[in-house]
Amino acid sequence: MTATAASAFDLFGTLVAIDDTPEPAAAVADALAARGITVPDDWASAYREPHSNAEEGAEVPLPAHVAAALASRGVDVSDTTAGQAVIDAFDPVVETRTGAVKAVAAASEVGPVGLLSNCAVPELVARTLRRSALDREVFDAVVVSVDCGWRKPDPRAFETVARQLDVETADLVVVGDTPATDGGITDCGGEFIDIAETSLPNLKASLTEGQPCR
Template sequence: MAVTFDLFGTLVDAEYPADPGTAVADALRTYGVDVPADWDDAYREVHIDAPEGAEVPLPAHVAAALRSRGVESPDNAARRAVITAFDPEVTTRPGAVEAVEAARETGPVGLLSNCSVPELVARTLIRSDLDRHGFDAITTSVACGWRKPHPQSFEAVARALDVDPAALVHVGDDSDTDGGVEGVGGRFVDVQTTTLDSLAARLRSGRDPCP
């Protein structure tokens, strides 16, 4: 058995911009980009034709949105603006540290997060009470190219942990996305109904982590 955890909403809470498009536009201006007047529309439009379930990195979307209005983003400005705009305050959720530590006592532990912003997961872990070195593998959708619940996202973290996908017990807060682990034969623990404290207790007692 390998235990994998979702990050946002499961192990941590993070403050996001109330209006992401505006936050990105403000950051673009600080990097010298002439933001188009109809940026709100451009930001909301689809510019990259990706397969269903594939992750489109937000910097790629932002750069494409600018190009659609005849604006270029030199010197990697789109990426830098996205990273600047998504710079959250992070709160570690109760029981998170204990749950990860208990999972490590049972076998490999991974992190599997839907996140289209480069570097955000790493920065979030640094600002949390979690030890990033406590995970044997950290897999993000922006890195592996697929978002949960797509099977390839779970297969990616399973490969990183060197286990069969069916050996995964995935802990998350969203049955629609995190529950996708069941599609590869794994099992899902919903923190909406099973607290992280109770999960840690079940793991340490040798009981099945799935109620």
């Protein structure tokens, strides 16, 4: 890693661990019921079905998916109701991973630091950051797929965070836990650091000492 490298950290599974909602369809159904919306008897099936012709690599916001799934069964809800139900359905307990805070702080001493997260739930990333030990202000850019419209490993996701960090995509180092998504940066000429191979505490030491991260 060069002294001028910009870093982009994945969030879920990399910097934090959360208690995943075990049955998201049921959680959304409960949140809808709390707003007076009765879901169809085959809601679980409707929830699993695709209801969008989105371009490959594009993010479909979960509220839009929920509204479309309900509409496919003849149930109409407003965008606001669908959005609020989805936000309420995903309310995680957050655990900051060991070494995460120091790793991000160390990266910020080397160059600009971003957060790049695949997440279809509005507000979930912001809520997760508030509940973690991470300081939102240490990130020079926070890019979430539900906002930018593209999911890793689509190049446009990496291009978005690189642009916000004012660097070329090829100069971006992505730190994450999933080679299939975070590792897509290598197709853009950048570098991927897998925390399964380089733990966050070791990443911090490498960055601080100016040594190669691999």
